[in-house]
Amino acid sequence: MNHWPDTGVSAALRQKYATDLALDRDGEWLQAFADVPRHIFVPTFYTQSTDMSWQPVTWGDGGYLEAVYRDAALTTQLDERGVPTSSSSQPSLMLTMLEALDVRDGHRVFELGTGTGYNAALLSHRLGEGHVTSVDVDPGLVAAAISRLRQAGHRPTLAAGDGALGYARRAPYDRLIATAGLQAVPAALLEQAADDAVMVAPLGYGIIRAQVTGPGHATGRFLPTPAHFMALRTSPAPPDLDAVRHERPGSTSVAPQGVLERLKFPLSIALPGYTSCSWKDDRGEVTAVGLWTADGSVATVDSTGTVRQSGPRRLWDSVEKLAATFTEDIEIAHDDFRVAITPTRQTVTYREPGGPSWHLPSASR
Ligand SMILES: C[S@@+](CC[C@H](N)C(=O)[O-])C[C@H]1O[C@@H](n2cnc3c(N)ncnc32)[C@H](O)[C@@H]1O
Structure with missing residues (x-):
């Protein structure tokens, strides 16, 4: 694989990018965003033209570095039909999720969805590589991420597999973060969570932050920020x-x-x-x-x-x-939705007590 240099240009762009990201924030993550070179993790990304075809943009192409150090999600992998299968998420959204994760020194973190490895690098920078475990369903992505992480100076534990099953060998985890869209919190992640663990995960068009309250139990609510992540990989039947x-x-x-x-x-x-x-x-x-x-x-x-x-x-x-x-006069605020998780049921409730509620599908995935 290519080893792109960290030139003065990329370092200057990254410093500005990190400063802009951390504006109005407490700055805990500023150093990580300023130090970890995103371009190592995104050597190529794809942009879509008006005719819907995808064009690769890579190191040396005009505007490549500026795009990498902009607050935008970048599509990094397409399947044979041109459907995106991996991306580097929007940095401000990554920052929102990392802040919500509320990590402390010594915490062990599990990430579902390694993708480029950039988030694993930010976590390794903050907590030390020995505290980070990340799993992606795509072995090719995992191999590339290992190599890029090494180039950036980090060797966290990476594995290929279904992240919904967690990674029991390194459990328990104090913090769990998913970067692929879930339909419910996977039971295995709750089983591998330490007492009082915090989980931050995309669910539908939102992101939940839930605190583990006992074995298989957690409560939380949605963050105010709307978001949508690519779904956990499955093969949904096409509609008839x-x-x-x-x-x-x-x-x-x-x-x-x-x-x-x-x-x-x-x-x-x-x-x-x-x-x-x-x-x-x-x-x-x-x-x-x-x-x-x-x-x-x-x-x-x-x-x-x-x-x-x-x-x-x-x-x-x-x-x-x-x-x-939700009549038209109601502004739908994500943080009005709470989540309650038990070993047998996961429920989202709007403005409890007594508000409308929905049961999430079986929590096995
Ligand atoms: C938005 S990307 C992750 C971005 C990543 N955290 C980064 O920093 O680049 C979502 C990733 O979830 C992965 N994924 C999808 N289904 C998965 C599953 N069941 N288990 C683990 N990873 C999965 C995809 O392969 C994809 O790389």
Whole structure:
């Protein structure tokens, strides 16, 4: 692999980047962002053109270093269909999550989703490499991350595998951080958490911060910051949009235009892992929307309010229910949502006590 030099230019860009990131913050992480060269971890990233094709940008290309030391997520790996499978997350979001993790000297940290290795390097810089364990499902990414981490002077424990299973050999962990989107907190991570451990993890379109309160138990709430991470890798079945066309039509008073965008955070809790799409006319106006979940449920709604639903769950009914709870005058604040985890159930509640609540899917993954 190439070893990109840390030139005066990259060091100067990085210093400004770290200072800008840490503005208005307590600065605990400033030194790590200033010292760890992000460009070592992102030797190439991909930008998408208007025709949707991806172009690589690498060391030596105009604007490469400026882009690496900008507060932006960078796509670092694509699958054969051009779908992003790994990225270096937006640095300000990484900082928000690291601050929420509230690490102290001596803490042992587990990271789900090594990706480029940049976050593992920041953690190693702050805590020492012996306190950091990171797992990615993609062995190729892990091999590259090990090599880049060494180049940056760190040798944390890295492993290839399903991060939802944790890494029992190095447990217990005082802090656990996930950088791939979860639908529920994996049971193994709770089992491998120390007493009073803190976990920070993307869940739906938000990030939870939960404190372990006993074996298999934790409570917490969502951070105010909206966020979306690439999901844990699985192979969701594609929707059968053709089959739903033959379903008996119903009607809805919830206009499809804009509603999925406005409700996307509570929808991501009520229908974990859902996907949506929209159809537009020549003027770019939305004429219909569709949504589906991995269990094969599908709903489509057109602009006249005609609904068709198929599969085990009536997805548009869930949208209607959420639209009735979160009426347009309500500003949906992520930190109004709390999480309660027990060994048998994980529940998100809005403005408890007594607020609407949703059970997350089985906590095994
Ligand atoms: C947003 S990237 C992680 C960014 C990373 N922390 C960094 O600093 O570059 C998400 C990563 O999660 C990984 N991932 C997806 N599913 C996973 C799983 N089940 N177990 C472990 N890693 C997984 C992906 O391969 C991808 O590299």
